[in-house]
Amino acid sequence: MIAYPLGRRARRRSDPADGEGLVSQADLRRPGVRWGLGTAHTILLAGLVIIGVGPILWLAKSAITPTQDTITHPMSLFPHGAAWSNLTQAWTNVDVGRYFWNTIVIAIGSWLCQIVVATTAGFALSVLRPRYAKLITGLLLTTLFVPAIVLLVPLYVEIVHPPLVHHSFIDSYWAIWLPAGASAFNVVLMTRFFDNLPREIFEAARIDGCGPFRLFTSIVLPMSRPILGVVSVFALLASWKDFLWPLLVLTDPNKQPLSVRLPTIQAQTELGVFLAAMFISCLVPIVGFLIFQRSFLRGPGLSGAIKG
Amino acid sequence: MAAIRFEAVTKVYSDGTRAVDSLSLAIGEGEFMVFVGPSGCGKTTALRMVAGLEGISDGAIYIGGRKVNDVTPKERDVAMVFQNYALYPHMTVAENLGFGLKLRGENKGEIARRVREAAAALDLEDHLDRKPRALSGGQRQRVALGRAIVREPSAFLMDEPLSNLDAALRVQTRAEILKLQKRLATTTIYVTHDQVEAMTMGDRIAVMKKGTLQQIGTPEELYTRPANVFVATFIGSPSMNVVPAPTLGIRDQEHLAGFRPEHVRLGAGDADSVEFEAKVDVVEYLGDEQLVHLRLGDRPLVAKLPVEPRLHAGATAAFGIPAGCIILFGVDTGQALRPGSRGSMLQPTS
Numbered sequence: 089m090i091a092y093p094l095g096r097r098a099r100r101r102s103d104p105a106d107g108e109g110l111v112s113q114a115d116l117r118r119p120g121v122r123w124g125l126g127t128a129h130t131i132l133l134a135g136l137v138i139i140g141v142g143p144i145l146w147l148a149k150s151a152i153t154p155t156q157d158t159i160t161h162p163m164s165l166f167p168h169g170a171a172w173s174n175l176t177q178a179w180t181n182v183d184v185g186r187y188f189w190n191t192i193v194i195a196i197g198s199w200l201c202q203i204v205v206a207t208t209a210g211f212a213l214s215v216l217r218p219r220y221a222k223l224i225t226g227l228l229l230t231t232l233f234v235p236a237i238v239l240l241v242p243l244y245v246e247i248v249h250p251p252l253v254h255h256s257f258i259d260s261y262w263a264i265w266l267p268a269g270a271s272a273f274n275v276v277l278m279t280r281f282f283d284n285l286p287r288e289i290f291e292a293a294r295i296d297g298c299g300p301f302r303l304f305t306s307i308v309l310p311m312s313r314p315i316l317g318v319v320s321v322f323a324l325l326a327s328w329k330d331f332l333w334p335l336l337v338l339t340d341p342n343k344q345p346l347s348v349r350l351p352t353i354q355a356q357t358e359l360g361v362f363l364a365a366m367f368i369s370c371l372v373p374i375v376g377f378l379i380f381q382r383s384f385l386r387g388p389g390l391s392g393a394i395k396g
Numbered sequence: 397m398a399a400i401r402f403e404a405v406t407k408v409y410s411d412g413t414r415a416v417d418s419l420s421l422a423i424g425e426g427e428f429m430v431f432v433g434p435s436g437c438g439k440t441t442a443l444r445m446v447a448g449l450e451g452i453s454d455g456a457i458y459i460g461g462r463k464v465n466d467v468t469p470k471e472r473d474v475a476m477v478f479q480n481y482a483l484y485p486h487m488t489v490a491e492n493l494g495f496g497l498k499l500r501g502e503n504k505g506e507i508a509r510r511v512r513e514a515a516a517a518l519d520l521e522d523h524l525d526r527k528p529r530a531l532s533g534g535q536r537q538r539v540a541l542g543r544a545i546v547r548e549p550s551a552f553l554m555d556e557p558l559s560n561l562d563a564a565l566r567v568q569t570r571a572e573i574l575k576l577q578k579r580l581a582t583t584t585i586y587v588t589h590d591q592v593e594a595m596t597m598g599d600r601i602a603v604m605k606k607g608t609l610q611q612i613g614t615p616e617e618l619y620t621r622p623a624n625v626f627v628a629t630f631i632g633s634p635s636m637n638v639v640p641a642p643t644l645g646i647r648d649q650e651h652l653a654g655f656r657p658e659h660v661r662l663g664a665g666d667a668d669s670v671e672f673e674a675k676v677d678v679v680e681y682l683g684d685e686q687l688v689h690l691r692l693g694d695r696p697l698v699a700k701l702p703v704e705p706r707l708h709a710g711a712t713a714a715f716g717i718p719a720g721c722i723i724l725f726g727v728d729t730g731q732a733l734r735p736g737s738r739g740s741m742l743q744p745t746s
Contacts, residue, residue: 288482291449296543297470297499306495310486 151367155360174364191345198327201269210278263337281315398460398550405455417607426581430598438607475544490524625730659721660699669716
């Protein structure tokens with residue numbers, strides 16, 4: 089009676105894609121190994137959940153807990169009921185909605201700048217390959233060795249006195265969008281991905297009649313969805329949580345994002361409402377990741393294009 | 397369709413490698429020309445230069461009488477089939493087939509009609525909405541072929557299109573390509589390293605080695621009148637036996653003697669035959685015939701003999717070759733002696 093499910097389990101385990109790893113089926117049949125492995129897995133999983141999800145769950149709980157309860161019983165689960173009003177107060181009184189919108193505008197602008205620069209630069213260096221492509225790639229790589237903090241002052245000077253434009257970008261979102269676009273890491277990442285796309289497909293497209301622009305939009309970009317996802321995640325998360333640079337270049341409170349406003353309003357805001365505001369600010373990255381994780385993490389999807 | 401002409405075409409890479417050296421040949425309208433040779437002989441480079449994917453270091457290529465050295469791939473009006481299919485993975489079969497037409501501004505109705513026609517010709521009608529990853533290897537290669545024929549170009553360029561298919565599918569697709577080419581009568585350059593493919597498909601074959609053209613001719617010409625030792629041993633399976641002429645008892649130190657395995661006869665031949673005695677090393681039984689690996693002194697030879705009488709390893713036997721079937725090659729140059737007048741110099745010593 090139980091032979092079938094056991095057999096099925098055994099077959100599943102024999103599939104290397106299941107990732108059973110170093111422990112063989114024969115080892116797994118031994119009670120000691122099975123018990124030890126199961127215990128280790130459980131402890132590891134529990135530890136990871138407590139470390140990774142615990143703070144987020146506590147924040148979610150505290151966002152709808154009265155301030156007094158959070159202070160007196162921080163680990164209790166709603167001893168005097170939930171305070172849903174924290175969320176509405178955070179949205180209306182603390183004006184989280186406006187900062188939330190600012191954050192979205194900044195993140196989308198930064199993301200767009202980074203995607204445009206990274207894909208076009210990567211395409212030029214990897215696919216079009218101008219004469220000095222290797223030199224340029226090398227120079228880009230060297231900039232990765234310069235700590236970001238070192239560039240803070242020169243970058244600020246550039247934003248205050250930008251070349252050609254002669255108009256300060258301070259208190260303008262361009263002050264965040266433009267420097268975000270100049271990401272050598274993204275360009276290198278994109279170049280390496282494009283390097284691994286099959287050249288024959290580009291050549292077939294050129295013979296079919298593609299010019300460089302059409303090759304970029306109709307062939308290279310659609311084949312690059314996984315790396316676009318990765319760069320998008322990096323870009324959006326970095327922009328969402330960036331604190332120092334927006335603090336320096338956005339002096340007008342009405343234009344500042346959540347990451348800058350939340351620490352500023354902490355002193356004059358009730359703890360429960362403040363925690364609710366923090367929870368709202370965390371929601372977008374978490375939900376975004378949960379929705380798009382599958383498309384971000386899957387393979388390049390080139391199967392069938394070429395015979396490997 | 398268009399004639400294609402190479403005029404002293406040379407390709408030298410930046411590292412100094414001379415991939416193609418002064419290649420001159422003409423391919424007629426509607427002709428099926430095969431470039432064949434071992435890896436690194438420059439056959440693919442020559443094809444890519446016609447496609448416009450490689451620059452030309454020296455010389456000129458003409459397609460339909462137009463010099464195309466500085467013409468972009470798009471404007472050369474050629475279609476190429478790649479060894480690795482090179483299908484667009486994010487497009488369906490129909491989109492793959494119609495992409496070239498779309499880029500050339502054809503209207504949607506015309507694109508749909510030609511895609512349907514190509515799909516019907518290649519038995520792909522049921523797969524038009526599928527992505528390449530959902531197709532088998534043979535189907536993918538047919539899509540690659542369809543992408544070429546749907547554009548109705550002036551020439552097809554095929555770079556080892558069958559090398560990724562299994563043996564049975566290769567034979568089947570080979571016949572399909574031939575049928576298609578004959579029906580469309582489109583000038584075709586076909587690159588392969590497989591001499592069987594070259595012999596069975598080409599109207600003419602160009603044999604290349606280290607960037608230089610060794611010989612160009614019909615399959616029969618290459619087989620019966622090879623220009624040099626390389627062509628003689630490259631074309632034909634098993635390849636031609638080439639030994640110093642004195643080994644066969646021919647009084648001539650200046651030449652090598654070449655003969656095909658199927659020309660070897662068991663036993664002493666007639667007066668016109670060259671005779672020799674050799675030891676049997678290995679016998680490969682093929683059902684209808686036997687491949688006998690011989691050793692003449694320290695030189696290995698191969699004979700293709702009728703299955704009876706059966707020979708056995710270790711035996712020593714007398715063999716004969718009709719003098720007219722022996723081709724002499726210069727020891728130093730490797731060039732055939734007066735191609736076409738075979739065996740005229742033979743002077744048996746005994």
